[in-house]
Amino acid sequence: MNCIAMIPARYAASRFPGKLMQDLAGKTVILRTYEATVKTQLFSEVYVVTDSEIIFNEITSNGGKCIMSKEEHESGSDRIAEAVANVPCDVVVNVQGDEPFTEKASLAKLLLVFEDDHDHNIDLASLMVEITDEDEIINPNTVKVIVNEDNFALYFSRSPIPYPRAKDDNTRYFKHKGVYAFRKQAILDFAVLPMKMLEATEKIECIRYLEYNRRIKMVETTVQGVEIDTPEDLEKARRLWK
Incomplete structure (x- = not known):
């Protein structure tokens, strides 16, 4: 199974413009993320995909691989869909450019979903982590996910889900980590599906x-x-x- 990683990287992030070029212990955030992804040794290729010449030059001048987007895109997955069209692979992993602490163990668990899926019933997989801090649970910058008994996603929201109407010590909250693994055709299909109301509302x-x-x-x-x-x-x- 040929697996590659792509890191979508916009310079003009809405909440924190230029964040990917901020210094993190002597290197930029985007370079830290790229190097961490390469270091996992899980991928035949790792690319940053960007609309910014600043980010493009940052990656290539440090020996990395970068692809310039030709079009404007609403989401990172749309950006990757354009870039991956002519890149040979079976599975492409979308690693967020603002996650410099990307590590091997979680990504390996994600790829295992496809290695065990011999009938190709799963097109998309993603990561979640349990959270218990109340501030994080109510923080709209933290995307929450609820799943069914087979760990398939039921819904994602910036609001606390499930809503704690009845206080229950057994209630668990999960943060969606913005790392996705797609079969190549699945992400190509994604890019041609028009955005609908719920995605547009929650972003x-x-x-x-x-x-x-x-x-x-x-x-x-x-x-x-x-x-x-x-x-x-x-x-x-x-x-x-530190």
Whole structure:
């Protein structure tokens, strides 16, 4: 099975513009993420996919591989769909550019879904991690997911789901880590499906699959990491890196 990784990278992020070019222990966030993904040794190729010459030059000048987007895109998966069309692979993993703590164990569990799926019943898999901090549960920057008994996603939201109307010590909350693994044809299909109301409202791209009756296999990991959405997240990442 030929697996590649692609890292979509926009310079003009809405919540924290230029965050991928911020310094993290002597290197930019995007370069840290690229190097961490390469270091896993799980992929035949790793590419950054961007609309920014600044990011393109940052990756290529440090010996990395980068693809410039030809069109404007609403989501990272749309950006990857354009880039992967002419790249030979069976599975493409979408690693978020703002996750410099990307590590091997979680990605290996994600790829195992496809290695065990001999009948090709699963087109898309993603990661989730249990969260217990109340501030994180209610934080709209943290995307939550609920699943069925077979760990297929039922819904994703920026709101707390399930809503804690009855306080119950058995209630569990899971954060969706923005790492997706697609069969190549699945991500090509994704790009031609028009965005619908729920995705547009929540601004969560994987909801598009659910709205079109596609299934997403969720894989639980215990690795939290740090997703850099705000300047406060960057400071947290800097402390953690030390």
